Amino acid sequence: MLERTRRLGWPGKLLPYYVLAAPGIAYFLIFHYTPMWGLLLAFKDYSPFIGIWNSPWSGFEHFRHFFSTNDFWNLLRNTLLISFYNLAVFFPTTIVLAIMMNEVAQRWFKRLAQTVVYLPHFLSWVVIYGMTITFFGPSGVINHWLEAGFGMNFKFLISNEWFRPLVVFQAIWKDAGWGTVILLAALAGINPELYEAAKVDGAGRFRTIWHITLPGMKSTIVILLLLQLGSSMDTNFMQIFLMANSLNLDVSNVFDLYVYRVGLQQFNYSYAITAGLFKSAASLILVLGANYAVRKMGEDGIF
Structure with missing residues (x-):
């Protein structure tokens, strides 16, 4: 496989390294980056009964209250x-x-x-x-x-x-x-x-x-x-x-x-x-x- 990828250009030449890095990249995407969309809740009055998208926006009200x-x-x-x-x-x-x-x-x-x-x-x-x-x-x-x-x-x-x-x-x-x-x-x-x-x-x-x-x-x-x-x-x-x-x-x-x-x-x-x-x-x-x-x-x- 390595000999075949050496004959290929980029990115084929780097394909084995991408395969080795894939599990680590997947881990960070799934457990670190995907949950970041939840930060949206800091700007909403979230209620689990109506869901994230239906919860009303609060802007920076939570931050103002927290800092005060x-x-x-x-x-x-x-x-x-x-x-x-x-x-x-x-x-x-x-x-x-x-x-x-x-x-x-x-x-x-x-x-x-x-x-x-x-x-x-x-x-x-x-x-x-x-x-x-x-x-x-x-x-x-x-x-x-x-x-x-x-x-x-x-x-x-x-x-x-x-x-x-x-x-x-x-x-x-x-x-x-x-x-x-x-x-x-x-x-x-x-x-x-x-x-x-x-x-x-x-x-x-x-x-x-x-x-x-x-x-x-x-x-x-x-x-x-x-x-x-x-x-x-x-x-x-x-x-x-x-x-x-x-x-x-x-x-x-x-x-x-x-x-x-x-x-x-x-x-x-x-x-x-x-x-x-x-x-x-x-x-x-x-x-x-x-x-x-x-x-x-x-x-x-x-x-």
């Missing part, structure tokens, strides 16, 4: 703060962890360490939440130690102050190891002769990391940072849904949770889609702005 409520500013603050903590703590942790694993000399220990830090990624968030209750619940292990040693008992799971640190800690424990996969691939592409030359020149380990390892990872770090910024308005719904309760709702109420509650619990579909559309538009603006800034600094952006 206190819920909007609370949702925006909570979402951006969780994203900022993830960006400031989780993202650097993956870089440091990748460098640490790259510096391991013993191959068997390196493989063992990679396996150990990858495993939590495959655990369900329900399991992670169950472990969180076991350690940080009112009668959990941590409180048991604190009460036995210092006579103190912290309300970790129902406290506004502890909600964001616990969410970031969960994300680091579960996904930091998995986040090193792309960084380790970038590190594998660094020429080993550079390390040998640095060793001959008398450079120590930290100087070698600063002048060889980090510059070799720079382009990959920039791309991952842009992708992180692009999803800064997206919080992990399942994680937040499990951790949120009525006592920490002031800090746990984010856009994803709000859309779920308004849309599926209150059946206000148009208003829920309005909130979701704003979140998506804000994410697009953030990634475009970050990509523009990165290109102005001389780095290669996403596009």
Whole structure:
């Protein structure tokens, strides 16, 4: 087949590649692009009893109401703060962890360490939440130690102050190891002769990391940072849904949770889609702005 397509002109020459790409293209068309027509509901007073096309138009009324409520500013603050903590703590942790694993000399220990830090990624968030209750619940292990040693008992799971640190800690424990996969691939592409030359020149380990390892990872770090910024308005719904309760709702109420509650619990579909559309538009603006800034600094952006 390949010999026959080589004798053909374009697009016959590229036909095998189109066939390979077809399942991925079909997935995005069916599950990502086709549902986008539902965004029309943000501009209508949708009722499931009369259908989408027969529902009356509302224009930008839902947006005006959404932006004028206190819920909007609370949702925006909570979402951006969780994203900022993830960006400031989780993202650097993956870089440091990748460098640490790259510096391991013993191959068997390196493989063992990679396996150990990858495993939590495959655990369900329900399991992670169950472990969180076991350690940080009112009668959990941590409180048991604190009460036995210092006579103190912290309300970790129902406290506004502890909600964001616990969410970031969960994300680091579960996904930091998995986040090193792309960084380790970038590190594998660094020429080993550079390390040998640095060793001959008398450079120590930290100087070698600063002048060889980090510059070799720079382009990959920039791309991952842009992708992180692009999803800064997206919080992990399942994680937040499990951790949120009525006592920490002031800090746990984010856009994803709000859309779920308004849309599926209150059946206000148009208003829920309005909130979701704003979140998506804000994410697009953030990634475009970050990509523009990165290109102005001389780095290669996403596009």
